[in-house]
Amino acid sequence: MPPELLDHIFNFLALDALPSLALTSRLFHSLSTRIFYRHIPPLPLAATVRCLTTLASPSSSALALAEYVRTFEIGDIDVHSRMRKLLRSFYSLLQRALSRMPALTSLSFLLPGPTAFYLPKSPSFQLTKLTVSCDFDKMLAQFLLTQPSLKTALFCGPDRPHTTIHIDALPALHRISASPLILAMLVPGRPVKEVELCLVHPWLLNAAVLETTMQIVGFSRGPVRSLQIISHLTEGAATVLEALECIPRSLGGLSNLALHAVSGSVTKELLDGLPPILAQFKSLRSLMLLSKNKSDALHDAALTPGLPALWASACTTLECVALPQATFVRNARYGWVTLQDLERLLADREQMLVHREREVREREEELQEEQRVLEERERRLEERVRVLRAEA
Structure with a gap:
C-alpha cells in the first residue's frame, strides 16, 4: 500500500493508538510519528x-x-x-x-x-x-x-x-x-x-x-x-x-x-x-x-x-x-x-418525490404494457387483412 494512502488512513486513528502503531515497522513508525507530532x-x-x-x-x-x-x-x-x-x-x-x-x-x-x-x-x-x-x-x-x-x-x-x-x-x-x-x-x-x-x-x-x-x-x-x-x-x-x-x-x-x-x-x-x-x-x-x-x-x-x-x-x-x-x-x-424542522420537511418532501417517482414509473410501465397490447392487436389485424386478401 502506498505511504500516501497509509498516511491518509492513519489520520483517522485516535492519538493514543499511534504510539503502538509506531512499533509495528519502520514505515509505520515514520508515518505515525509524523501524524503524532503534527498537532500538539x-x-x-x-x-x-x-x-x-x-x-x-x-x-x-x-x-x-x-x-x-x-x-x-x-x-x-x-x-x-x-x-x-x-x-x-x-x-x-x-x-x-x-x-x-x-x-x-x-x-x-x-x-x-x-x-x-x-x-x-x-x-x-x-x-x-x-x-x-x-x-x-x-x-x-x-x-x-x-x-x-x-x-x-x-x-x-x-x-x-x-x-x-x-x-x-x-x-x-x-x-x-x-x-x-x-x-x-x-x-x-x-x-x-x-x-x-x-x-x-x-x-x-x-x-x-x-x-x-x-x-x-x-x-x-x-x-x-x-x-x-x-x-x-x-x-x-x-x-x-x-x-x-x-x-x-x-x-x-x-x-x-x-x-x-x-x-x-x-x-x-x-x-x-x-x-x-x-x-x-x-x-x-x-x-x-x-x-x-x-x-x-x-x-x-x-x-x-x-x-x-x-x-x-x-x-x-x-x-x-x-x-x-x-x-x-x-x-x-x-x-x-x-434547521431541524427544515431537515424534517426536506425529508418529507424527498419521500414525496420518491413516491411520485414510483407512481410515474408504475404508470409508465402500465402505458408500455398498453402500448405492447395495442401493437400486438395491430399486428394481428394486419395478419388477418393479409389472410383475407390472399383468400380473395
Missing part, C-alpha cells in the same frame, strides 16, 4: 515539559520531530501550574522548542503575564493563526512584525501602556478578537473582515465605548462584514440598546452580527427594542444572540419562535437567526423554520 494539544505540566525537552533537544531526530509540528497549543496547563509561577527555565525551554518548528502555522500561547518575551525573536515559522493570553506589550508587537502571513489573531490578554505596532505589521490580517484598545491598534488600515469585540468589564457596554470602537473598526480595509460582541449584560435594556444603536451608524454594511452575553440577563424589553436597530442595516443576513442565563427571555420557548419573523419585518435581508434553543432559517416555501 494542551498537555499536563509534566507531559508538557517532556514534550518540550524532546523538541528542544539538539539531536537530529528531535529536529526531525520539530519539523513535523503544524499546530502547537500550550497554556492553562493544570491547577498546580496556575497556582505557582512557572520557572524561567520552563520558558527558555519553550522558546528553544518553538524556534525549531519551521512548519508551524497555528500557535495557541495561553500563558498570561509578560510572557511574550519568550516567543522566538527570529522565528523560522510563518503563522496563519495565533491565540495568545499574554500581555499585549512591546515584545508581542515585535513578534507580530515577524508574522506577515497571520490571518487570524485572538488576543485574550490586556494591553499595556505605550504599546504601539508598526504600520507594516500584519498585512494579511483577516479576523481578530480583542479588546477595544487593541482593536484600535490593529484594525485601521488592515484588511480585517471579521471582528470579535471582547468587553471584559461590565461597564464597557455603553454608547460612548461602542461609538468610538465602531468608528475605529470602520477604518478597516476589509471592509468589516462580521461583528461579534462578547460582553456582560449588567446594565438595563435602555443602556444596552443605546449602545447597539451605534453599530449600524458606522458598520451599516454588516452581513453577520452576534451578541454573546457571558453574564446578566437578556430581557424581553431588550428583544423588543432590536427591530429599529436592525432596520438600519443594509445587508444583514445573519443574527446570533446567545446567553448563559437559562432563565432569561432568550430561553423562553414560548417567546423565541416568533422573534425571527418580527426582526425580519424590520430587516428584510435577514435570512438566519441563531438563538440558544434553535437556529431559524428563512425558506421561500415554508417561511421561518428551525
